[in-house]
Amino acid sequence: xxxxxxxxxxxxxxxxxxxxxxxxxxxQWGDEGKGKLVDFIASRYDAVVRFQGGNNAGHTVKVKDKxxxxxxxxxxxxxxxxxxxxxxxxxxxxxxxxxxxxxQTGGRKLRLHLSDRAHLILPYHILxxxxxxxxGRKIGTTKRGIGPAYADKAxxxxxxxxxxxxxxxxxxxxxxxxxxxxxxxxAHKISPMPTLExxxxxxxxxxxxxxxxxxxxxxxxxxxxxxxxNVLFEGAQGVxxxxxxxxxxxxxxSSTVASNATAGSGVGSRHVEAVLGVAKAYVxxxxxxxxxxxxxxxxxxxxxxxxxxxxxxxxxxxxxxxxWQDLVALEYAVRVGGISHLAITKLDVLNGVTDLKVCVxxxxxxxxxxxxxxxxxxxxxxxxxxxxxxxxxxxARRERGRWVxxxxxxxxxxxxxxxxxxxxxxxxxxxxxxxxxxxRPSPFAPR
Ligand code: IMP
Numbered sequence: 267x268x269x270x271x272x273x274x275x276x277x278x279x280x281x282x283x284x285x286x287x288x289x290x291x292x293x294q295w296g297d298e299g300k301g302k303l304v305d306f307i308a309s310r311y312d313a314v315v316r317f318q319g320g321n322n323a324g325h326t327v328k329v330k331d332k333x334x335x336x337x338x339x340x341x342x343x344x345x346x347x348x349x350x351x352x353x354x355x356x357x358x359x360x361x362x363x364x365x366x367x368x369x370q371t372g373g374r375k376l377r378l379h380l381s382d383r384a385h386l387i388l389p390y391h392i393l394x395x396x397x398x399x400x401x402g403r404k405i406g407t408t409k410r411g412i413g414p415a416y417a418d419k420a421x422x423x424x425x426x427x428x429x430x431x432x433x434x435x436x437x438x439x440x441x442x443x444x445x446x447x448x449x450x451x452x453a454h455k456i457s458p459m460p461t462l463e464x465x466x467x468x469x470x471x472x473x474x475x476x477x478x479x480x481x482x483x484x485x486x487x488x489x490x491x492x493x494x495x496n497v498l499f500e501g502a503q504g505v506x507x508x509x510x511x512x513x514x515x516x517x518x519x520s521s522t523v524a525s526n527a528t529a530g531s532g533v534g535s536r537h538v539e540a541v542l543g544v545a546k547a548y549v550x551x552x553x554x555x556x557x558x559x560x561x562x563x564x565x566x567x568x569x570x571x572x573x574x575x576x577x578x579x580x581x582x583x584x585x586x587x588x589x590w591q592d593l594v595a596l597e598y599a600v601r602v603g604g605i606s607h608l609a610i611t612k613l614d615v616l617n618g619v620t621d622l623k624v625c626v627x628x629x630x631x632x633x634x635x636x637x638x639x640x641x642x643x644x645x646x647x648x649x650x651x652x653x654x655x656x657x658x659x660x661x662a663r664r665e666r667g668r669w670v671x672x673x674x675x676x677x678x679x680x681x682x683x684x685x686x687x688x689x690x691x692x693x694x695x696x697x698x699x700x701x702x703x704x705x706r707p708s709p710f711a712p713r
């Protein structure tokens with residue numbers, strides 16, 4: 267430890283914890299490859315924290331020959347760190363227990379801390395998520411009950427994990443919430459409809475199994491900070507799916523920006539000092555909503571990005587929509603997301619594309635626009651202004667054990683840096699852990 271850090275931690279003992287953690291968030295519409303980056307940098311962190319969303323997320327982590335697919339646990343879980351599920355998360359206990367089992371059968375020690383303030387997803391949330399898609403604007407949700415669970419939290423009829431694992435309280439809270447949900451299920455003609463008794467009978471044993479892990483995770487995090495431990499806040503989805511800053515209403519129901527890492531986990535804003543935003547070399551989106559640089563996927567470049575990039579959802583298996591890189595959207599995500607450094611993934615998927623198009627501006631009726639429009643009807647009308655850059659045959663190759671980036675790929679990354687005004691610290695050129703290039707010094711560089 268450097269002398270500066272030592273002094274800082276002495277001060278922190280006297281005045282409370284002052285050390286800060288880092289966050290990693292998606293800078294597009296999700297699926298940017300955050301899981302892979304987390305795995306790459308995880309060695310420097312003692313704890314990985316989820317602060318929003320639920321099992322609508324999906325990440326695949328490959329360790330040696332074993333492939334782990336997580337929806338609720340953070341990707342850092344396979345590295346045997348402290349895993350924190352913060353108050354901002356919505357938890358489906360069936361999914362959580364399944365993922366805990368998968369991790370334990372892998373022989374790993376489970377150091378899980380589940381917030382007593384996180385909210386519960388119950389069967390009626392899942393049924394109502396599907397039903398809501400048939401009325402109003404179709405969002406194309408993952409149908410995991412995420413939106414309805416957050417809606418109940420805001421309506422003050424949600425059930426918190428602390429209540430769930432309490433022997434008497436779960437039943438009482440369910441008796442209060444169920445009649446409201448029953449009316450909604452009847453209105454949506456949901457049949458068969460789960461009864462209160464059936465829900466209670468199935469979920470009370472799950473609560474018992476989760477009880478040992480439930481705690482005030484704010485205290486856990488403060489203790490970790492006090493002991494000089496490094497903490498990584500792992501975001502799910504991406505800035506363009508944020509409930510406030512995303513393409514509303516085609517968004518998820520939580521806040522995906524870095525500033526929510528602290529509110530969603532019970533620590534103060536001074537505890538996040540650097541934010542790694544992850545973006546693909548192109549753009550993808552699942553579900554509905556405007557997408558200015560979208561490409562057709564029946565043929566041509568769109569089709570090859572879809573197939574070479576294996577762009578199918580981890581949670582739903584749906585084919586993703588694909589498009590050219592959009593620097594208007596990326597600059598916006600950097601700005602509102604609080605991103606200090608970028609990682610650009612999947613450069614290899616663009617291997618062999620001779621003329622690489624990059625969107626550098628939006629026009630409406632021939633007039634240049636400033637910023638990213640708030641309204642989806644305005645976003646649907648923009649005409650992207652493209653710059654064509656030179657492509658590459660192979661984004662990077664290994665020379666005497668070291669990665670060398672192709673000059674055209676390097677120029678492309680510089681072009682991104684100039685537009686969005688933050689450094690590109692990492693680039694990824696393949697799915698394997700060692701296909702990650704460290705391009706610039708950053709607080710995230712693995713030890
Ligand atoms: P919800 O989060 O299931 O309510 O879905 C709302 C929108 O967010 C839909 O367009 C989903 O496809 C999208 N979405 C939710 N989670 C993810 C994710 O992890 N990756 C990509 N898109 C997501």
